[in-house]
Structure formats: C-alpha cells, structure tokens
Amino acid sequence: MTNAITNLVAELTPHFEGYVYPNEAARQPLWGVLIVLYPYITGLVAGAFIMASLVRVFKVKALEPVYRLSLLTAFAFLLCATLPLLCHLGHPERCLEIMMTPHLTSPMAIFGFIYAWYLMAVLLLELWFDYRQDFVQWSQSATGFRGILYRAFTLGVTDESKAAVGLDMKLGWVISIVGIPSAFLLHGYVGFIFGSIKANPWWGNALMPIIFILSAMASGIALCVFNYMTLTWIRRHSTDMRCLDAMGMFLFYALVVDAAVEGLDWIQRIYSAEEGFQLLRQLATEKLFYTLNVGQALLGTAMPLLLLGTLQVLRRRIPEPARKRMYFASAALILVGVLAMRWNVVIGGQLFSKSLRGFMSYKMDFAGMEGWFMGAILLALPFVVLTVLVKLFLAERLPGGQAEPHLSAHE
Amino acid sequence: MKSNVSRRSMIGRVGAALAGLLAAPAARTVRAAVSKGLVSPGAAQGYDPLQHKWVMAIDVNRCIGCGFCVEACKTENRVPSGPYYRTWVERYIITRPDPGAGTARGETLVDSPDGGMRGFGEPAAPERIQHSFFVPKLCNLCKHSPCVQACPVGATFDAPDGAVLIDPKYCIGCGFCIQACPYGCRFLSPATHTAEKCSLCYHRITRGLKPACVEVCPTQARVFGDLQNSAAEDPIRQFYQNNRVQALKPHLGTDPRLFYAGIDKEVR
Numbered sequence: 093m094t095n096a097i098t099n100l101v102a103e104l105t106p107h108f109e110g111y112v113y114p115n116e117a118a119r120q121p122l123w124g125v126l127i128v129l130y131p132y133i134t135g136l137v138a139g140a141f142i143m144a145s146l147v148r149v150f151k152v153k154a155l156e157p158v159y160r161l162s163l164l165t166a167f168a169f170l171l172c173a174t175l176p177l178l179c180h181l182g183h184p185e186r187c188l189e190i191m192m193t194p195h196l197t198s199p200m201a202i203f204g205f206i207y208a209w210y211l212m213a214v215l216l217l218e219l220w221f222d223y224r225q226d227f228v229q230w231s232q233s234a235t236g237f238r239g240i241l242y243r244a245f246t247l248g249v250t251d252e253s254k255a256a257v258g259l260d261m262k263l264g265w266v267i268s269i270v271g272i273p274s275a276f277l278l279h280g281y282v283g284f285i286f287g288s289i290k291a292n293p294w295w296g297n298a299l300m301p302i303i304f305i306l307s308a309m310a311s312g313i314a315l316c317v318f319n320y321m322t323l324t325w326i327r328r329h330s331t332d333m334r335c336l337d338a339m340g341m342f343l344f345y346a347l348v349v350d351a352a353v354e355g356l357d358w359i360q361r362i363y364s365a366e367e368g369f370q371l372l373r374q375l376a377t378e379k380l381f382y383t384l385n386v387g388q389a390l391l392g393t394a395m396p397l398l399l400l401g402t403l404q405v406l407r408r409r410i411p412e413p414a415r416k417r418m419y420f421a422s423a424a425l426i427l428v429g430v431l432a433m434r435w436n437v438v439i440g441g442q443l444f445s446k447s448l449r450g451f452m453s454y455k456m457d458f459a460g461m462e463g464w465f466m467g468a469i470l471l472a473l474p475f476v477v478l479t480v481l482v483k484l485f486l487a488e489r490l491p492g493g494q495a496e497p498h499l500s501a502h503e
Numbered sequence: 504m505k506s507n508v509s510r511r512s513m514i515g516r517v518g519a520a521l522a523g524l525l526a527a528p529a530a531r532t533v534r535a536a537v538s539k540g541l542v543s544p545g546a547a548q549g550y551d552p553l554q555h556k557w558v559m560a561i562d563v564n565r566c567i568g569c570g571f572c573v574e575a576c577k578t579e580n581r582v583p584s585g586p587y588y589r590t591w592v593e594r595y596i597i598t599r600p601d602p603g604a605g606t607a608r609g610e611t612l613v614d615s616p617d618g619g620m621r622g623f624g625e626p627a628a629p630e631r632i633q634h635s636f637f638v639p640k641l642c643n644l645c646k647h648s649p650c651v652q653a654c655p656v657g658a659t660f661d662a663p664d665g666a667v668l669i670d671p672k673y674c675i676g677c678g679f680c681i682q683a684c685p686y687g688c689r690f691l692s693p694a695t696h697t698a699e700k701c702s703l704c705y706h707r708i709t710r711g712l713k714p715a716c717v718e719v720c721p722t723q724a725r726v727f728g729d730l731q732n733s734a735a736e737d738p739i740r741q742f743y744q745n746n747r748v749q750a751l752k753p754h755l756g757t758d759p760r761l762f763y764a765g766i767d768k769e770v771r
C-alpha cells in the first residue's frame with residue numbers, strides 16, 4: 093500500500109529479460125540514485141579545487157575573482173560528499189568501522205582515509221591559511237554571533253604582522269601543491285571503486301579512474317562557472333568577462349580531453365569486443381539510450397563542445413550578452429551530462445546480470461531512501477551549505493566595510 | 504675499545520636471535536588464536552579451524568533438478584523468503600540448430616524458477632532439445648575471493664578451514680561484496696540489512712555434520728569433504744580421482760575451490 097502511494101510515477105513490478113541470477117532479482121539495483129550522487133558530488137569537489145589551484149599554483153590571474161568561490165564550493169560539496177553513501181548503508185551506525193578497523197585491500201576503506209585527508213589536511217587548512225588574516229580583521233569589527241564565529245575561526249592566532257601573513261601565504265601555496273594530486277587521488281579513487289570490480293564488464297576497466305578524474309574536472313569547472321554567474325546575477329553585479337572567458341577556455345580543454353579519453357575507451361571496447369560485449373552494446377543502444385546517447389554524449393558533451401569551441405574561435409565577434417548565455421548554457425549542459433555519465437556508470441552497471449544472459453529493469457521511486465525526493469534533497473544540500481558559506485565568507489558587505497571579497501593576498 | 508664494541512654488538516646479535524627464537528612460537532600462538540577467533544559464532548565449541556580444509560564439488564551429471572537442496576538450505580539457514588538464495592539450481596537447455604543454420608548448436612536457454620526450489624516444469628518444446636542439464640550453484644569458495652578483497656571493514660573473511668564467512672555483527676551493509684562477487688552468490692538480507700551467502704552450513708560442519716544441501720541430495724550430485732582429513736576412498740577424493748573438473752569463470756582469476764564435473768561451456 094505504502095509503495096502504491098509513494099510511487100507517483102508508475103507502479104512496475106521488477107522486470108527481467110533473459111536469465112538473471114536469482115539473487116539479482118531481489119533488490120534492483122543494489123546501488124541506486126544515492127550511489128549515483130556520491131561520485132557526482134565528489135567529482136564536483138575535485139574539479140572545483142583544481143579550478144582554485146589554477147589561481148594559487150598556476151598563477152592564472154584572470155581567474156582570481158572566482159578563487160575563493162571555487163574553494164568554498166569544493167568545501168561545501170565535500171562536506172556533503174559522503175552523505176549519500178552513509179544514507180545508503182544497511183547499517184549506517186557502523187560506518188566508522190571503515191576508519192577504525194579498515195580492511196586495507198578494499199578500495200572503499202581506503203577512500204575513507206583519502207576523504208579524511210582531503211578534508212582535514214587539504215581543504216580546511218588551505219581555507220584557514222587563506223582566510224586567517226580576514227578572520228582577525230572581521231572579528232575586530234563584527235559583533236554578535238558573527239563576531240564570535242570569526243573570533244573562533246582565528247583559532248587564537250591573531251598575529252597580523254607581515255611575516256605571519258607571508259607564512260600563511262607560503263603554507264597555503266604548499267597545501268595547494270599537495271592538494272592537486274590529492275584532488276586527483278580523491279576522485280580517481282572513486283573511479284577505482286567501480287573500476288576494481290572485475291566481475292562487472294561495464295565497470296572493471298583500467299581507464300575508469302582516469303575517466304572519472306577528467307569528467308570531474310569538467311564538471312567542477314562547470315559548477316564554478318554556474319555558481320559565479322548565478323552569484324553575480326543574484327547580486328546584480330557585472331560579470332568579469334576576462335574571468336569568464338578564462339574559465340570557458342579551461343572548461344573547453346577539460347571537456348576535450350575528457351571526451352577524447354571516453355571515446356578511446358569506447359573504441360577499445362568495440363574493437364576488443366570481449367565477453368559480454370553484445371550485452372554492453374545492447375545496454376548502450378537500448379537500455380541507456382536516452383541517458384548515454386542523448387544526455388551524456390549529445391547534450392553533455394557534443395553541444396557544450398560546439399558552444400565552447402565556437403567561443404574559443406570567435407570570441408571577439410560574439411557580443412557579451414550572447415557569450416554569457418553560451419557559457420552559462422555550456423556549464424549547465426556539462427553539469428547535466430556528467431550527472432548522466434555517473435548514472436550510466438552506476439545504474440548501467442546494474443542493468444544486466446553477471447550471468448551475461450539477461451537484463452534487469454529499474455524504476456526510481458519518488459519517496460523512500462533511494463527515491464527522487466531524497467536524491468533531490470541530497471543534491472540541493474551542498475548548494476544550501478554553499479549559500480551559508482558565501483554569506484559568511486564571501487558576503488557583499490563584509491565587516492570592516494569591504495564591498496567585495498578581496499584577493500589582495502594573491503595580487 | 505674496539506673489542507668492547509665488537510663484544511657488545513655480538514651480545515646484541517645473540518640477544519636478538521634469542522628474542523626472535525622466543526618470539527616465533529609466541530607469534531605462531533597469536534596467529535593460531537586469531538585464526539581460531541576468525542570462525543563463525545555458529546561454530547561448535549572446541550572446534551579447531553586449523554585442522555580442517557572443507558571443500559565442495561558438484562557432479563552435474565548426477566543432478567536431477569529436484570530442488571531439495573535449495574529448500575533444505577532455505578530452511579536450515581532461515582534464508583529470507585523471496586528471491587534470496589544461498590544456493591540455487593539452474594536448468595540449461597541447449598536446442599538443436601535450425602536446419603541449414605550451419606551451426607553445431609541452437610540457442611542456450613537458462614532458467615531457475617524460485618531458484619529451482621520447487622523443481623522445474625516441462626520445457627516448452629522437448630523435441631527441440633539437444634542437451635539439457637541442471638547446475639547447482641553456491642559460493643565458489645574462491646582462493647582469491649573478490650568479496651573478501653572488497654569488504655571495507657573485513658566483515659567478510661577467509662576462515663582458515665576454507666570457508667568464506669560473514670560476520671553479521673560487523674557488516675555495514677554497503678553491498679560492495681555483492682557487486683564484487685562474479686557468481687551472484689550474495690544478497691543483502693532484507694531482515695538484517697547485512698550481506699548473506701553460503702557458509703557451507705558452518706554450524707553443521709563444525710559439529711561433524713554435512714551441509715544441509717549435501718545431506719538431502721538424493722543423487723549425491725553434491726560432494727563434500729575435508730581435504731585435510733580424508734582417505735583415498737572418501738567421496739571427495741574419489742570425485743577428484745574420477746573426474747576432469749572445471750571451475751566457473753576461470754578467466755577472472757578468483758581461483759574457485761568449488762569444482763564442477765560435467766559442465767558445458769555455456770555455464771557461467
């Protein structure tokens with residue numbers, strides 16, 4: 093009855109084609125939409141951090157207006173990255189066992205440490221070193237709860253001497269350098285969780301971590317473009333076109349490399365046509381037709397490539413408002429395309445039997461832990477966290493009369 | 504002065520060697536204690552897993568597809584009702600090729616209604632059958648178990664006596680082992696929200712009994728034994744002696760210890 097009420101889309105009984113192992117007929121898929129969101133959100137973290145690193149490590153001056161926004165984006169999404177995984181567990185109360193008594197041959201166990209390292213040793217430290225001087229200044233002028241908060245964030249280190257600020261910058265730079273391989277590791281490892289499963293021909297692939305990293309870079313930069321344009325629109329500020337053009341350029345390159353490697357993966361799969369290839373072909377051309385061919389390939393890759401490619405070649409001839417729209421559309425399409433890619437990997441890998449003799453069906457419920465509603469909440473949550481972070485650390489009117497987030501430390 | 508240093512280092516080396524000699528049995532004792540600890544709570548008291556090497560084998564030529572083994576397993580291990588199985592039986596029907604098709608065989612049709620628990624109905628077109636046989640499936644007892652490798656907390660483990668077990672009090676229910684098992688032998692229990700699989704009826708074999716499926720098999724298609732304590736005339740030794748055997752999905756490198764006699768290339 094509950095199921096009948098909560099299934100607003102349509103009531104479908106589990107449906108199979110061909111032969112599937114009896115245990116595969118139980119709960120399908122075992123990993124639902126929550127596990128789709130987990131690599132998606134983690135990828136956005138890694139991509140946004142790499143975007144920030146372009147300023148800090150590679151000194152891309154044009155991107156300075158989005159440096160802090162990228163860092164805060166990475167932080168907001170990282171805070172929510174493990175939530176879908178946690179909600180999915182049969183026994184979430186035992187989740188800390190992954191850290192307390194890890195089984196070191198398991199990719200999932202090692203991910204716990206990589207996540208902790210990335211959160212504690214990379215992002216939090218980098219943010220703190222970057223913001224410490226501001227915290228000191230804001231804590232002097234802000235009152236009430238904000239004042240307490242900023243004072244707490246200084247961690248008692250209120251030294252504003254040139255030497256102390258210089259040390260902050262130096263350490264922040266070192267952490268950024270450590271952060272780049274860490275970001276690759278973070279998301280490469282998510283790819284490895286799937287790539288390591290040799291039982292599944294859709295997943296077990298040496299290229300999987302690389303594909304995950306590259307798509308993460310594209311989606312993370314796209315998210316920064318999306319956030320930057322949304323924020324300037326909300327605040328009625330003018331867009332820094334130099335910055336947007338630079339972001340568009342990096343987005344284009346990331347997407348070109350990502351599309352090339354994913355294309356190579358397909359060419360290799362088609363050419364080698366190993367066991368189960370007929371099944372995978374059917375998966376790509378029938379079961380995942382809309383999400384793979386339309387969502388991922390056409391909308392998420394080909395169209396943004398065309399838009400961004402045009403912008404690379406004809407940038408000066410396209411008027412500013414049109415350019416803005418094209419960048420925004422490209423970013424939104426890439427974000428949808430990479431979400432479709434995660435769906436295709438996670439759900440696609442569970443639409444066929446490991447007996448390689450049949451297919452299972454999947455219909456997402458509306459309610460319930462693995463439903464649309466929960467998925468939407470978990471996807472919206474990082475944006476809510478980001479809004480709070482932006483209000484606190486990137487506000488229009490920060491204490492001390494600063495009208496805009498300053499980047500003097502990097503100038 | 505030089506001889507003093509030399510003497511001191513010599514004493515150090517001898518001391519280290521003595522400590523090593525003393526530590527070796529202690530380490531072995533600890534290892535044995537840990538190994539003993541790594542048995543299911545269902546094991547009999549005083550059972551020593553280091554003294555056994557359990558193994559199962561299937562003679563497909565003998566299986567009649569009655570499904571008693573599936574039912575016995577469900578009852579014995581309180582396997583949840585519905586599509587959850589620690590063991591099941593598959594029916595393979597290989598049809599004759601269509602005339603003029605130029606192929607040696609026709610289609611391969613596989614089914615396992617209710618895991619084969621209630622037997623199998625009449626095939627649709629008996630006259631088209633070229634070969635038909637039943638294949639009991641269960642945990643493949645891999646030497647290099649992908650499920651054990653994947654478990655993030657070590658809740659799934661290789662017991663020293665050859666069984667691959669799950670500690671349900673430790674399993675976090677992530678499902679990674681289920682994805683990693685190439686044979687579809689695991690499921691997430693709707694009752695406990697933890698992974699479940701064939702344990703070789705660990706509560707029985709540690710008390711000197713056979714697994715339930717072996718016990719009820721009317722044709723001895725399932726052969727069970729202890730490789731560490733079996734004589735040449737024991738059924739398990741006889742099975743290896745008399746058959747050319749095959750494992751499932753050998754290309755995956757899982758090195759199953761569950762061997763089949765008489766299976767076809769179509770069996771996966």
